[in-house]
Amino acid sequence: MPQHTDTVGGVAAADTTTTAARPGASGASAVGSPQAALAAHGLRLEVLPTPVRPADGSDPKAADFPAQALFTRAVEKGFYEKVPDGRAMDQSLGMDADDAKRSLGVYADGDDPAAREPVGTFVDWASTLTVSPGIELPAWLISNVTVSPGHRRRGILRAMMGRSLTDAVAAGMPVAALTVSESAIYGRFGFGVCCHARRAQVRTTGHVQMRGPAATGTVTREDPREVIDQVDALQRELQLLTPGSPRRPQTHRVMWKDALASENDGKGEGSFVGLYRDAEGRARGAVVYRFKGWETEPATVRVQAFMAADPEAWRGLVRYLLDLDLIERVEFARLPDDGALEAVLENARLVTVTDHWDDLYLRILDVPACLEGRAYVSGVAGGLTLAVSDRHGFADGTWRLTVAEGRGQVERLADGAQEQADLALDVAELSGLWLGGVSAVTGVRAGTVRERTPGAAVLLDTLLSSAAPVHLLTGF
Numbered sequence: 001m002p003q004h005t006d007t008v009g010g011v012a013a014a015d016t017t018t019t020a021a022r023p024g025a026s027g028a029s030a031v032g033s034p035q036a037a038l039a040a041h042g043l044r045l046e047v048l049p050t051p052v053r054p055a056d057g058s059d060p061k062a063a064d065f066p067a068q069a070l071f072t073r074a075v076e077k078g079f080y081e082k083v084p085d086g087r088a089m090d091q092s093l094g095m096d097a098d099d100a101k102r103s104l105g106v107y108a109d110g111d112d113p114a115a116r117e118p119v120g121t122f123v124d125w126a127s128t129l130t131v132s133p134g135i136e137l138p139a140w141l142i143s144n145v146t147v148s149p150g151h152r153r154r155g156i157l158r159a160m161m162g163r164s165l166t167d168a169v170a171a172g173m174p175v176a177a178l179t180v181s182e183s184a185i186y187g188r189f190g191f192g193v194c195c196h197a198r199r200a201q202v203r204t205t206g207h208v209q210m211r212g213p214a215a216t217g218t219v220t221r222e223d224p225r226e227v228i229d230q231v232d233a234l235q236r237e238l239q240l241l242t243p244g245s246p247r248r249p250q251t252h253r254v255m256w257k258d259a260l261a262s263e264n265d266g267k268g269e270g271s272f273v274g275l276y277r278d279a280e281g282r283a284r285g286a287v288v289y290r291f292k293g294w295e296t297e298p299a300t301v302r303v304q305a306f307m308a309a310d311p312e313a314w315r316g317l318v319r320y321l322l323d324l325d326l327i328e329r330v331e332f333a334r335l336p337d338d339g340a341l342e343a344v345l346e347n348a349r350l351v352t353v354t355d356h357w358d359d360l361y362l363r364i365l366d367v368p369a370c371l372e373g374r375a376y377v378s379g380v381a382g383g384l385t386l387a388v389s390d391r392h393g394f395a396d397g398t399w400r401l402t403v404a405e406g407r408g409q410v411e412r413l414a415d416g417a418q419e420q421a422d423l424a425l426d427v428a429e430l431s432g433l434w435l436g437g438v439s440a441v442t443g444v445r446a447g448t449v450r451e452r453t454p455g456a457a458v459l460l461d462t463l464l465s466s467a468a469p470v471h472l473l474t475g476f
């Protein structure tokens, strides 16, 4: 199940098929009722109550939440994972409770959710997303989308997504977010990729030279169970500084603490924390890492989480990892796509990028709330008109964006104004561009952004440029 991995993620997206467009949005499509489409296949969609922890704070018991436990089993099977049982299932329900996750299940008519697994699963919940350093907006997170093999291509995904996005709009959510296992599905539903990520490894045999001054702080190896609160506080600090990062789900705290219930119950996965303290002794960064075992050659540690609140902490932690005794290779499970690792090494070719992927997908539901809700780099100013097409209506329209003194203002122009727009694009492209992690100029080259006023794409990239790399710190 994705919740048990470093990258925690995976969702597919679907048509909203909704009539509940935001007031003022034109052209809301009403392409039929997803419920009716399900009914035609003898199916129905149900929202399960979120599990709750008992008053003593212990995990909920699967026996008290049979429908949610069966739902979790279906999710695990959908990702070809082992099905949790006993304490592991209770723990999973407890993490769902902590994040107030909502489960949407699709069931065969007549099936009791407390007795049968759903044939479709979908999880959503209200969270927050950093959109500029220090600024968060409410965000609707989506995960754990699966459809059982015997029920594909009957509109189950479409129905679940339609219900979810309709509810997100009703709750006033400006944006929805997901990560994907397959990327071909999401654009049609208005999701666009806003940042990429990569996995990389560094050969650390011998002394690896770093460029620039040595960090003045120190790093100590710690037991994750003893320093989890410091790690968590650092993660929150960094998350607030990182556009493209939602509040971390509870799963990550449990993983970093090495307390995920597993087959070798109680022993954990053998994670360590390297904790960076600055010259004044303040914790400013942490890495969570695990040795891959003596059977792996060359001897390797895998860095599951890397959090540094300032550049010195980042440098100090890189140095620490490069210097680990007996270790010949360091793997970084998830890095921003910014090349910082190559930049800090004297020999950049020690870095091998082993994977590179489209990471966070966003779906703008409220154009003014999104464009006015983020900050703009000070000194950048200008105005542009954007003709945005959204077949589901939420973002459809012609919008004038004016940026000055670090703030954006959005005005909706009258119907017909799209002819005068500087740029024309689908909501999926606007959603990807919004935080400044991908380029409108690239979109023009690819033909996904139409430039009607020469230079408009460069101007949009300038206006939307981000003060910090757009990066998803923790999958969900």
Ligand SMILES: CC(C)(COP(=O)(O)OP(=O)(O)OC[C@H]1O[C@@H](n2cnc3c(N)ncnc32)[C@H](O)[C@@H]1OP(=O)(O)O)[C@@H](O)C(=O)NCCC(=O)NCCS
Binding pocket: 010, 011, 012, 014, 015, 078, 079, 145, 146, 147, 148, 151, 152, 153, 154, 155, 156, 157, 158, 159, 179, 180, 181, 182, 184, 185, 188
């Ligand atoms: C991907 C998955 C959720 C699709 O569910 P589904 O109920 O079959 O999808 P729907 O019938 O609602 O299809 C909705 C639309 O998406 C398209 N679509 C669905 N799966 C697709 C895929 N894998 N690739 C491309 N398009 C896809 C459908 O063709 C349909 O398109 P349309 O708008 O032209 O009609 C399902 O196949 C699944 O569970 N796969 C395994 C787990 C997984 O991959 N989960 C997603 C993790 S990212």
